[in-house]
Amino acid sequence: MKGARKMKRKLVVLFVVMIAVLSSFAFADGIINYKPDEGIVKINYTTTDYTKFKIIIKRDTQQYIYNINDNDESFPLQMGSGLYTVAIYQNVSSNKYKKITSASKTVTVNEDAVNLASVQNMSWAEEMKAIVLAKELMADLETDEEKFDAVYDYIIRSIVYDYYKASTIYSRYLPVIDVTLEEKKGICYDYSSLMASMLRSQGIKSKLIEGESTYTSTYHAWNEVYLNGEWKIIDSTVDAQLSKMMAKYDKYKTTTSHVKMKSF
CATH class of the missing domain: 3.10.620.30 (C8orf32 fold)
Incomplete structure (x- = not known):
């Protein structure tokens, strides 16, 4: 009986961990959206104070750090094809930040699209x-x-x-x-x-x-x-x-x- 109860507890813990991991992936997927054909990654993050949030886009040893300013922004995948990691961080005190979410993906980037896209610091639309x-x-x-x-x-x-x-x-x-x-x-x-x-x-x-x-x-x-x-x-x-x-x-x-x- 004891062995059965221990096994049951282990299964419950494993189930909870799996749910947490899957929820984390779902959370990241809803916020961090890779669009390599368009040469960008889109960030959809809603908060009441964007001044506390930053995004880090990393490939190998290269990385770019951006401020988040709106709930729908695009950032370039200008470091070429490969494994990217995109992470959102929140400032909690002074120079300390905590990771909110992240998502990694190996992508084949459309290089031409990178240099034609509308992104955060070159934001354009046809009607402008x-x-x-x-x-x-x-x-x-x-x-x-x-x-x-x-x-x-x-x-x-x-x-x-x-x-x-x-x-x-x-x-x-x-x-x-x-x-x-x-x-x-x-x-x-x-x-x-x-x-x-x-x-x-x-x-x-x-x-x-x-x-x-x-x-x-x-x-x-x-x-x-x-x-x-x-x-x-x-x-x-x-x-x-x-x-x-x-x-x-x-x-x-x-x-x-x-x-x-x-x-x-």
């Missing part, structure tokens, strides 16, 4: 004013280089650098391309997000890059645009200032002047 403008600027143009030039010329002529914003920016700041377009001003993050979003929306592969540049002493953002079979380094923030000063400059920058640290 900036995207409508991109269509208008590219109308009747044939090559990607011509289309890029149209967007590039518009941005460096129309957007001015916002020095006040640069001095007051906060760590959770995210660009909103229609706000940049309407206000006609922004920081490097705004310039780069607007550029990439307008180009991506029209099928031109683009990246938002963060790192260091010889043109500025502060952390910087710029773009890489895929033209004529290669990635070109574009810095519309710098070029807008140089253009207004009537200074000479090269549109295509180099890895000497622009050192990449993060790529989106």
Whole structure:
């Protein structure tokens, strides 16, 4: 009888553990949704205070850390195909975080889709004013280089650098391309997000890059645009200032002047 009761207790414990594990997987599946064909992972997480939450997306030894700002956001799978782990963390005190949920998956990523997707820091939709403008600027143009030039010329002529914003920016700041377009001003993050979003929306592969540049002493953002079979380094923030000063400059920058640290 004792043996039977012990076996029964073990089975009950095993059943409870299995239920907990399965519930955890179901919880993660409902919140963390891998979409490798679209080049993204979607996060659907609802809370009353997003300032306490972060997401870490990891592949091998590489990882990217993001703030969560809304209950439906997309993040790029820009580290190539392989085993990814996505985890959501909540700040509990000072610099301490606890894991809320995570999900790992081996994926084959559509590399083209990665560089065309609407994601958290390059969020765009067909009905947005900036995207409508991109269509208008590219109308009747044939090559990607011509289309890029149209967007590039518009941005460096129309957007001015916002020095006040640069001095007051906060760590959770995210660009909103229609706000940049309407206000006609922004920081490097705004310039780069607007550029990439307008180009991506029209099928031109683009990246938002963060790192260091010889043109500025502060952390910087710029773009890489895929033209004529290669990635070109574009810095519309710098070029807008140089253009207004009537200074000479090269549109295509180099890895000497622009050192990449993060790529989106």
